[in-house]
Amino acid sequence: MEQFNLLSYFLYTYDEQKSTPTSGQMVNIGQRQQVGRPRSDRYQYREGYKDKHTRIIRQEDFELVPQFIGKWFPRNDDPSCTMQYQLTVLAILKPWRQLEDLVDGFVTVSAAWSAFVLEADGSFASFLENIQYFYRSSEQSAKKRAQEYPTYAPDAVPEHLHDDDELTAESPDHPFDIGHDQQLPTWSEEDIIHAQEAINPREQAYAQSAMECAYEAGIFARDYEPPTGAQYAQRCSPIDKLLFEQWGNTLAEHVAEGGRISDQPPWEGTVEDSTANVEMAAGVSAEDDQSQSPPEEAMLRDILNDDQRLVHDIVINHLNATIRLSQPEQLLMIIRGPGGTGKTMLINAITQTFKELGMEHRLAKTATSGVAATLINGRTLHAWAGLPIRTQKNDNWVVGSPPTAKKRMRNMEGVEYLIIDEKSMATKDMLAQLSIIASQVRRTLDIPESGQYFGGMNVILCGDFHQFPPVGSISNALFHPTAISPLSIQGKEIYHTFDKVVSLTKQMRVQDEGWMTLLERLRIGDCTKDDLQELNKLRLDIPKNPSTDFQQDGWSDAVLITPRNSARKMWNSSALRRHCTRTGTRLCSCPAEDMIGTTPLATNMRMNVASIKIKEIGNLPHHVEIAVGMKAMVLLNIATEADLVNGTRGTITEIVLDDREPEPFTTRQGVTMLRYPPAVVYFRPNSGTAINLEGVKEGILPIVPSQSKFAVTDENGKRMQITRRQLALTAGYAFTDYKGQGQTIEYVVVDLEPPHTGPKMTGFSVYVALSRSRGRKNIRLLRGYDLQLFIQHPSADLKVDEGRLEVLERDTRWAWSNGKRYWP
Numbered sequence: 135m136e137q138f139n140l141l142s143y144f145l146y147t148y149d150e151q152k153s154t155p156t157s158g159q160m161v162n163i164g165q166r167q168q169v170g171r172p173r174s175d176r177y178q179y180r181e182g183y184k185d186k187h188t189r190i191i192r193q194e195d196f197e198l199v200p201q202f203i204g205k206w207f208p209r210n211d212d213p214s215c216t217m218q219y220q221l222t223v224l225a226i227l228k229p230w231r232q233l234e235d236l237v238d239g240f241v242t243v244s245a246a247w248s249a250f251v252l253e254a255d256g257s258f259a260s261f262l263e264n265i266q267y268f269y270r271s272s273e274q275s276a277k278k279r280a281q282e283y284p285t286y287a288p289d290a291v292p293e294h295l296h297d298d299d300e301l302t303a304e305s306p307d308h309p310f311d312i313g314h315d316q317q318l319p320t321w322s323e324e325d326i327i328h329a330q331e332a333i334n335p336r337e338q339a340y341a342q343s344a345m346e347c348a349y350e351a352g353i354f355a356r357d358y359e360p361p362t363g364a365q366y367a368q369r370c371s372p373i374d375k376l377l378f379e380q381w382g383n384t385l386a387e388h389v390a391e392g393g394r395i396s397d398q399p400p401w402e403g404t405v406e407d408s409t410a411n412v413e414m415a416a417g418v419s420a421e422d423d424q425s426q427s428p429p430e431e432a433m434l435r436d437i438l439n440d441d442q443r444l445v446h447d448i449v450i451n452h453l454n455a456t457i458r459l460s461q462p463e464q465l466l467m468i469i470r471g472p473g474g475t476g477k478t479m480l481i482n483a484i485t486q487t488f489k490e491l492g493m494e495h496r497l498a499k500t501a502t503s504g505v506a507a508t509l510i511n512g513r514t515l516h517a518w519a520g521l522p523i524r525t526q527k528n529d530n531w532v533v534g535s536p537p538t539a540k541k542r543m544r545n546m547e548g549v550e551y552l553i554i555d556e557k558s559m560a561t562k563d564m565l566a567q568l569s570i571i572a573s574q575v576r577r578t579l580d581i582p583e584s585g586q587y588f589g590g591m592n593v594i595l596c597g598d599f600h601q602f603p604p605v606g607s608i609s610n611a612l613f614h615p616t617a618i619s620p621l622s623i624q625g626k627e628i629y630h631t632f633d634k635v636v637s638l639t640k641q642m643r644v645q646d647e648g649w650m651t652l653l654e655r656l657r658i659g660d661c662t663k664d665d666l667q668e669l670n671k672l673r674l675d676i677p678k679n680p681s682t683d684f685q686q687d688g689w690s691d692a693v694l695i696t697p698r699n700s701a702r703k704m705w706n707s708s709a710l711r712r713h714c715t716r717t718g719t720r721l722c723s724c725p726a727e728d729m730i731g732t733t734p735l736a737t738n739m740r741m742n743v744a745s746i747k748i749k750e751i752g753n754l755p756h757h758v759e760i761a762v763g764m765k766a767m768v769l770l771n772i773a774t775e776a777d778l779v780n781g782t783r784g785t786i787t788e789i790v791l792d793d794r795e796p797e798p799f800t801t802r803q804g805v806t807m808l809r810y811p812p813a814v815v816y817f818r819p820n821s822g823t824a825i826n827l828e829g830v831k832e833g834i835l836p837i838v839p840s841q842s843k844f845a846v847t848d849e850n851g852k853r854m855q856i857t858r859r860q861l862a863l864t865a866g867y868a869f870t871d872y873k874g875q876g877q878t879i880e881y882v883v884v885d886l887e888p889p890h891t892g893p894k895m896t897g898f899s900v901y902v903a904l905s906r907s908r909g910r911k912n913i914r915l916l917r918g919y920d921l922q923l924f925i926q927h928p929s930a931d932l933k934v935d936e937g938r939l940e941v942l943e944r945d946t947r948w949a950w951s952n953g954k955r956y957w958p
């Protein structure tokens with residue numbers, strides 16, 4: 135074995151404990167008998183090393199493929215890394231025990247290398263050839279790409295490769311021609327795109343198998359060729375561009391300023407999908423769907439069910455006492471209720487009554503997420519109260535920076551009632567911070583000291599603890615008993631002072647009784663055998679189930695809810711190609727525009743950026759694919775007040791290209807590769823919009839590229855600040871379960887297959903995903919699921935807290951129904 139090199143040592147030998155009988159042998163006590171393969175050769179380790187082990191040479195027909203972890207091997211034609219190349223190859227192919235054996239008495243590495251090359255056998259040459267093959271292939275594809283698409287990456291292919299000569303095995307880059315002076319770029323455009331799109335193989339496998347189910351079910355064809363003859367979008371003029379930028383700034387101000395623009399009919403925000411282009415499926419008539427659009431003049435309180443009405447009346451009764459200056463005791467109330475029981479509708483009804491009484495300035499509506507805030511025409515709690523995103527030791531978040539302090543004063547002035555929706559995502563820390571900030575601001579506003587939490591402000595927590603818990607850890611959730619930091623201890627105390635509790639129980643979204651009871655049991659992990667059979671009937675991957683016609687209106691644009699981004703991306707990509715093929719529209723790929731100051735990034739820097747996580751570059755993707763008429767979703771809070779927030783869904787109605795855009799190039803796959811993000815895309819949000827910009831059609835909002843700034847270290851270790859411009863948009867045919875929270879979806883395909891990587895699925899995520907539809911007619915399961923999530927409660931701690939809330943609710947209802955109206 136002395137002559138084994140590192141590669142052959144690992145490929146052809148393995149380690150085993152001396153006492154274990156080897157495979158291929160059968161040992162009989164008494165009479166030793168050998169059956170099967172002959173015994174393998176064994177070698178002792180050197181004295182002092184692994185005494186109880188032997189090294190065994192593998193049987194001849196045993197095949198292993200080596201996988202080298204780490205960066206690619208250095209190339210043989212780059213003089214700057216010749217020594218590294220030679221040492222790497224020697225380390226792998228030359229037998230050695232100590233590192234100095236690599237040079238074997240020679241003075242220089244290059245002399246040791248030459249001596250070794252002279253004696254090396256054929257396998258050595260093919261090993262080197264394989265290393266170099268990678269570089270040759272990479273250059274070939276870069277060259278091909280440059281020919282196909284000259285404007286896309288003019289700097290990616292060096293001048294000398296633009297000639298027509300094919301590189302062959304006899305070309306100057308033969309493995310033994312070391313040291314000629316070709317200076318090639320380290321990365322090709324292909325490498326950069328690979329790095330940008332790099333995805334964990336297990337994630338990829340998860341997504342790929344989701345797509346296989348979709349192909350089998352007839353949701354997508356395996357190949358689509360978007361039409362290349364379709365009309366190109368127009369370029370804008372430099373003057374138009376200024377106007378678009380102005381629009382972008384006007385919208386952006388509505389995040390920073392927080393000023394209301396106009397009043398939106400409250401019910402508009404409760405409707406998930408624009409049904410304008412989507413015909414109702416058989417059996418669900420437009421009349422059935424009246425719940426979505428109450429008549430214009432109706433007072434929403436008139437259509438509330440009994441539970442909704444009880445909450446409404448408790449709050450308004452308190453308001454009336456406040457108006458009469460009766461100084462009612464502080465209202466700290468919890469509204470509970472499974473998804474679809476009308477919490478959002480109730481908040482909108484309460485708002486309407488506040489308005490009717492001329493008291494809207496006394497009410498602030500917030501939610502823990504942007505989408506939930508939009509649905510109630512409110513703000514995120516963080517933005518409204520100026521809550522710190524991350525608290526650091528010396529961070530003076532209580533007083534806040536001057537702009538934050540000013541914003542808090544403006545938002546809280548006059549407010550006596552605060553609604554916080556989506557309480558499942560609120561944390562104990564958040565509640566404590568809010569209480570401290572509100573008390574501090576109210577003191578500044580000269581509101582008499584009450585010694586109460588939130589400075590005496592009335593607070594209503596609304597939502598369903600069975601939906602997503604806070605980002606990070608479930609132990610931060612309000613219901614969870616863990617409280618270690620002073621803030622969370624205080625938050626827990628505050629949460630426990632909420633004493634008025636009402637649950638909404640009547641299901642208003644789901645119209646299918648059987649599905650409703652199944653969801654009720656699923657919520658508490660109490661599904662029966664029949665429930666599971668019922669679920670199986672909805673699975674698309676069970677051949678005996680009746681097939682669903684995915685060409686039919688409604689189903690033809692069904693939305694996927696999946697736990698993983700990888701599956702979301704692949705589904706969106708296919709759905710977008712299907713859209714372009716169906717409608718004859720052009721598919722454009724828009725790259726992000728990255729600059730250092732006014733200079734575009736060099737190739738190596740682009741490669742550095744490609745490998746950074748998208749979250750660290752402001753959530754603006756490397757590429758965005760768009761087409762006119764496509765369903766899209768907004769990725770950032772572009773304009774909270776204009777309902778353009780992270781998760782807003784809508785349709786792209788028009789694309790206008792950047793004025794610098796060169797003649798667009800279309801790939802063989804039918805994708806038009808743009809050089810810059812478009813100057814503007816016009817977007818029609820499904821939930822309507824409260825703002826109308828001059829020069830823009832009603833109901834449409836212009837989206838201009840968003841900007842993010844981030845830092846990257848260059849080859850010399852210097853930090854460089856990069857500005858990225860990109861559309862904060864993605865296709866909206868699939869989204870993650872997290873983004874599904876709070877939405878009603880007309881036709882939905884749900885993927886519950888346990889992911890292979892990352893956080894596990896929970897009872898919460900399964901419940902959120904399955905409770906988006908109105909019934910079994912409109913929902914399908916893409917494939918299997920983890921049974922456990924259906925038969926065990928999602929959280930024992932939640933169960934305990936629910937017991938406590940039930941007692942409070944009994945008291946609340948008893949007092950109310952016995953004529954005690956709480957407040958004078």
Ligand SMILES: Nc1ncnc2c1ncn2[C@@H]1O[C@H](COP(=O)(O)OP(=O)(O)OP(=O)(O)O)[C@@H](O)[C@H]1O
Nearest residue numbers: 425437438439473474475476477478479642643876
């Ligand atoms: N009293 C009512 N009369 C008619 N329709 C209603 C009523 N309450 C709610 N709805 C309708 O029921 C559907 C679900 O209501 P809503 O979105 O308010 O529920 P939710 O409890 O907020 O759901 P989630 O927890 O999933 O966000 C909506 O389409 C809404 O318009």
